[in-house]
Amino acid sequence: xxxxxxxxxxxxxxxxxxxxxxxxxxxxxxxxxxxxxxxxxxxxxxxxxxxxxxxxxxxxxxxxxxxxxxxxxxxxxxxxxxxxxxxxxxxxxxxxxxxxxxxxxxxxxxxxxxxxxxxxxxxxxxxxxxxxxxxxxxxxxxxxxxxxxxxxxxxxxxxxxxxxxxxxxxxxxxxxxxxxxxxxxxxxxxxxxxxxxxxxxxxxxxxxxxxxxxxxxxxxxxxxxxxxxxxxxxxxxxxxxxxxxxxxxxxxxxxxxxxxxxxx
Amino acid sequence: xxxxxxxxxxxxxxxxxxxxxxxxxxxxxxxxxxxxxxxxxxxxxxxxxxxxxxxxxxxxxxxxxxxxxxxxxxxxxxxxxxxxxxxxxxxxxxxxxxxxxxxxxxxxxx
Numbered sequence: 001x002x003x004x005x006x007x008x009x010x011x012x013x014x015x016x017x018x019x020x021x022x023x024x025x026x027x028x029x030x031x032x033x034x035x036x037x038x039x040x041x042x043x044x045x046x047x048x049x050x051x052x053x054x055x056x057x058x059x060x061x062x063x064x065x066x067x068x069x070x071x072x073x074x075x076x077x078x079x080x081x082x083x084x085x086x087x088x089x090x091x092x093x094x095x096x097x098x099x100x101x102x103x104x105x106x107x108x109x110x111x112x113x114x115x116x117x118x119x120x121x122x123x124x125x126x127x128x129x130x131x132x133x134x135x136x137x138x139x140x141x142x143x144x145x146x147x148x149x150x151x152x153x154x155x156x157x158x159x160x161x162x163x164x165x166x167x168x169x170x171x172x173x174x175x176x177x178x179x180x181x182x183x184x185x186x187x188x189x190x191x192x193x194x195x196x197x198x199x200x201x202x203x204x205x206x207x208x209x210x211x212x213x214x215x216x217x218x219x220x221x222x223x224x225x226x227x228x229x230x231x232x233x234x235x236x237x238x239x240x241x242x243x244x245x246x247x248x249x250x251x252x253x254x255x256x257x258x259x260x261x262x263x264x
Numbered sequence: 265x266x267x268x269x270x271x272x273x274x275x276x277x278x279x280x281x282x283x284x285x286x287x288x289x290x291x292x293x294x295x296x297x298x299x300x301x302x303x304x305x306x307x308x309x310x311x312x313x314x315x316x317x318x319x320x321x322x323x324x325x326x327x328x329x330x331x332x333x334x335x336x337x338x339x340x341x342x343x344x345x346x347x348x349x350x351x352x353x354x355x356x357x358x359x360x361x362x363x364x365x366x367x368x369x370x371x372x373x374x
Contacts, residue, residue: 107321107322145298145300145315145317145322146317146322147322148315148322148323148324149321149322149323150323150324151324169322171321172320172321174320179288179292180271180288181271181288181289181292182292185323
């Protein structure tokens with residue numbers, strides 16, 4: 001099966017198991033391969049955490065392996081430390097081949113369920129595959145309540161080039177702006193991810209800019225808290241973890257460059 | 265004597281320390297809709313006391329002091345909105361004993 005044939009199979013499967021999918025979809029027709037990828041993504045995004053056939057997973061994994069690997073992947077060896085154990089890299093976090101990447105999750109914890117939404121949670125779940133949501137569902141059901149802000153949970157990364165995903169829910173900023181509690185919760189998200197990475201004895205961890213996207217945390221202040229919290233953690237724990245600050249937007253790249261250029 | 269820490273008030277009466285919600289915390293999280301206490305009566309500093317689902321967020325509230333839980337606000341489990349109340353007799357969270365008085369004294373004044 002080539003990629004297009006795999007997509008056709010996957011899309012058919014997803015349509016047939018969810019007859020009501022149409023209402024939630026941005027787009028429902030697909031001609032080109034790109035459109036089929038978008039359709040496949042949307043159908044995966046809205047899919048409830050229900051059991052999936054082995055055959056689907058087999059075809060999906062074959063498709064995702066090729067789709068994920070036809071991009072240039074970046075590993076720690078490609079990067080140069082800007083400060084001891086600290087790295088800065090701009091790009092798509094799902095193309096990082098490191099031990100763990102951090103996902104900015106929400107308290108429902110199932111991954112973004114909005115078809116083709118442009119957020120990190122969405123692309124991470126899309127490129128990892130549908131089994132990631134099943135894992136998240138199991139974790140959150142075992143917990144018996146929604147995921148609190150500032151904590152962290154780890155899952156396998158499935159089809160992503162990284163080994164693990166560490167999911168954390170950052171604070172949401174409404175029209176009233178940041179507050180001491182929200183700043184502390186953001187720091188807590190960073191600390192919880194670092195502690196979990198060390199607990200799993202990982203060597204490298206890539207952070208996204210937690211809370212800055214959909215959650216509206218001001219970029220400059222978020223970056224200050226991120227860097228300060230990671231440095232404090234390193235000092236207090238003697239952790240050997242290599243930490244990558246992954247930025248997507250140019251604005252964040254500039255902020256991190258300027259903050260990391262300062263030595264203590 | 266009243267202190268604050270981890271966005272909670274701590275009021276000392278003899279050897280019993282009552283932890284309650286600060287207006288700042290209440291304001292930040294919105295109306296409380298669900299409350300679940302953690303198991304176990306022994307707390308270390310920063311251990312979670314309870315999980316709160318409120319209109320604006322879901323958070324674990326952590327203890328600013330080590331100690332032993334002698335009483336929980338059981339009424340808040342059935343009526344979570346009590347934790348959004350302005351009155352301490354309604355919005356208290358736990359009562360602790362076996363608290364190091366020195367650690368209490370070092371907390372910020374309320």
